[in-house]
Amino acid sequence: MEFIDEGPQHDLTYSDVFLVPRRSGVTSRLSVALNPTDGTAATLPVVSANMNSVTGPRLAATLARRGGLGVIPQDMPLQELADAIRWVKAQPTRYDTAITLLPTASVAEARELLPPSVEHGIVIQDDEYRGIVPAEALVGAQPGAPLSDLLRGQWVALATEDIRDGRSAFDALVAADAHFAPVLDHGRIVGTVSRKSALRSTIYTPHVDAEGRLAVAAAVGINGDIEGKARALAEAGVDVLVIDTAHGHQDAMIRAIERVRGLDLGIPLVAGNVVTADAVDDLVAAGADILKVGVGPGAMCTTRMMTAVGRPQFSAVLETADRARQRGAHVWADGGVRYPRDVALALAAGAASVMIGSWFAGTIEAPGRILTDDEGLHYKESWGMASTKAVEGRFGRLDPFELARKTLFAEGISASTIYLDPTRPSVEDLLDMITAGVRSSFTYAGAATLAEFHERARVGIQSAAGYEEGKPLPASW
Ligand SMILES: NC(=O)C1=CN([C@@H]2O[C@H](COP(=O)(O)OP(=O)(O)OC[C@H]3O[C@@H](n4cnc5c(N)ncnc54)[C@H](OP(=O)(O)O)[C@@H]3O)[C@@H](O)[C@H]2O)C=CC1
Ligand SMILES: Nc1nc2c(ncn2[C@@H]2O[C@H](COP(=O)(O)O)[C@@H](O)[C@H]2O)c(=O)[nH]1
Numbered sequence: 001m002e003f004i005d006e007g008p009q010h011d012l013t014y015s016d017v018f019l020v021p022r023r024s025g026v027t028s029r030l031s032v033a034l035n036p037t038d039g040t041a042a043t044l045p046v047v048s049a050n051m052n053s054v055t056g057p058r059l060a061a062t063l064a065r066r067g068g069l070g071v072i073p074q075d076m077p078l079q080e081l082a083d084a085i086r087w088v089k090a091q092p093t094r095y096d097t098a099i100t101l102l103p104t105a106s107v108a109e110a111r112e113l114l115p116p117s118v119e120h121g122i123v124i125q126d127d128e129y130r131g132i133v134p135a136e137a138l139v140g141a142q143p144g145a146p147l148s149d150l151l152r153g154q155w156v157a158l159a160t161e162d163i164r165d166g167r168s169a170f171d172a173l174v175a176a177d178a179h180f181a182p183v184l185d186h187g188r189i190v191g192t193v194s195r196k197s198a199l200r201s202t203i204y205t206p207h208v209d210a211e212g213r214l215a216v217a218a219a220v221g222i223n224g225d226i227e228g229k230a231r232a233l234a235e236a237g238v239d240v241l242v243i244d245t246a247h248g249h250q251d252a253m254i255r256a257i258e259r260v261r262g263l264d265l266g267i268p269l270v271a272g273n274v275v276t277a278d279a280v281d282d283l284v285a286a287g288a289d290i291l292k293v294g295v296g297p298g299a300m301c302t303t304r305m306m307t308a309v310g311r312p313q314f315s316a317v318l319e320t321a322d323r324a325r326q327r328g329a330h331v332w333a334d335g336g337v338r339y340p341r342d343v344a345l346a347l348a349a350g351a352a353s354v355m356i357g358s359w360f361a362g363t364i365e366a367p368g369r370i371l372t373d374d375e376g377l378h379y380k381e382s383w384g385m386a387s388t389k390a391v392e393g394r395f396g397r398l399d400p401f402e403l404a405r406k407t408l409f410a411e412g413i414s415a416s417t418i419y420l421d422p423t424r425p426s427v428e429d430l431l432d433m434i435t436a437g438v439r440s441s442f443t444y445a446g447a448a449t450l451a452e453f454h455e456r457a458r459v460g461i462q463s464a465a466g467y468e469e470g471k472p473l474p475a476s477w
């Protein structure tokens with residue numbers, strides 16, 4: 001990457017910069033390869049943040065099916081963490097994971113799982129498969145009614161033997177005038193498929209392990225029995241381990257990396273969070289393969305306002321990625337991503353992958369129920385991992401005095417409302433938007449791969465008015 005002018009006099013964040021188009025020999029946005037090449041087998045440079053309100057097993061599986069990686073957060077009992085990893089590994093790679101409820105479940109319960117979208121539906125199952133209730137059929141139904149009342153014979157089901165590939169699944173749905181269908185293997189449900197997911201399976205490549213199962217990462221903190229935890233996660237099949245704390249450039253982190261590295265688990269080690277080249281040197285020397293970069297840019301994060309500590313994220317990524325490259329390591333840009341352009345800029349600055357938290361919290365696949373506000377808009381709750389809410393969850397077993405001491409240092413917000421986009425309610429819809437933007441960015445730079453994008457990206461610095469000019473106008477001026 002290079003700056004078009006003499007370069008910045010001060011640190012920059014994503015809104016401060018723009019990409020300049022240059023001559024391109026890349027003829028199609030579909031011929032761009034987005035693989036991160038950071039030692040993981042990901043095919044998409046998108047990682048979901050290890051936040052309780054963001055990455056549960058369902059979101060991790062969905063993201064891996066499209067080539068990315070979900071990091072299951074550390075704030076769970078070890079057994080639950082290992083179960084979550086095993087659950088992801090058991091999910092289909094070709095079809096979507098079914099959302100399943102009993103016939104006796106109510107319409108109100110189903111509405112907490114799905115907004116009214118033609119691309120989604122509930123599979124009704126007890127000891128056997130009973131049928132489906134498309135999400136749109138929930139509209140207008142009595143909240144207390146059992147889902148069995150909404151089961152209809154006319155909804156189409158596809159059989160595995162009839163689906164050769166994504167194209168044939170898409171065509172079968174069109175022929176049946178359906179947008180969503182269950183997939184059955186000899187009467188047993190193995191997943192679901194929608195027109196969009198069938199299409200996606202022709203564009204994205206799943207991120208899988210050596211045995212062809214969906215990949216998943218998990219986080220550990222820097223205190224306690226880190227070795228025991230790391231070993232148990234590796235036994236459960238985790239593909240990437242993330243050692244995570246607010247201030248990653250501290251002695252306890254360096255020791256934690258050395259301890260996990262000493263186990264020789266044979267899986268990539270991510271460590272953070274850091275924002276300086278010095279920190280990259282120390283953490284890579286301790287054994288980290290990938291650095292998680294970002295202090296303070298997160299949407300749930302109050303660190304900068306509480307402590308003044310942090311660094312504008314574009315410069316943080318640029319400096320750390322440069323040093324990481326010299327040391328044979330890589331960088332994940334973590335936090336502050338709100339638009340596809342931010343992903344493109346993080347990659348231009350040298351990141352191998354981009355970590356997204358809050359943006360993904362407002363999706364069907366994120367943990368937690370869908371809530372509805374007074375105006376009928378759907379949302380999910382989110383909170384920071386250093387918020388009072390998260391600290392109480394993490395340290396609830398401590399005596400009240402110790403817990404009160406810990407909560408004094410909270411650096412995140414405890415309650416935030418993240419609305420589902422009615423036109424993009426699924427994390428996959430957001431991935432479509434992100435990858436469409438980023439594929440296009442690559443071609444504007446004349447890059448067919450991430451390595452070429454790192455090389456060819458040309459970046460300018462803009463005023464606030466320049467940034468404003470780039471925004472679309474919802475109404476006339
Ligand atoms: N990217 C970011 O900007 C930030 C991210 N977070 C996220 O919040 C989660 C919780 O992280 P964390 O608060 O580190 O909790 P952890 O449970 O990982 O514990 C952090 C440990 O580091 C010690 N420590 C020393 N200095 C600091 C410091 N300045 N901030 C925090 N701990 C410090 C703590 O001791 P003691 O408590 O005695 O001080 C404690 O032993 C993680 O997921 C983290 O990524 C949190 C803040 C910023
Ligand atoms: N300072 C804090 N940072 C936090 C907290 N919870 C999460 N985070 C960081 O934010 C990113 C995600 O950023 P987003 O803009 O996509 O939401 C996450 O990976 C953490 O590094 C917090 O409570 N305080």
Ligand SMILES: [K+]
Pocket residue numbers: 296297298299300301302
């Ligand atoms: K912030």
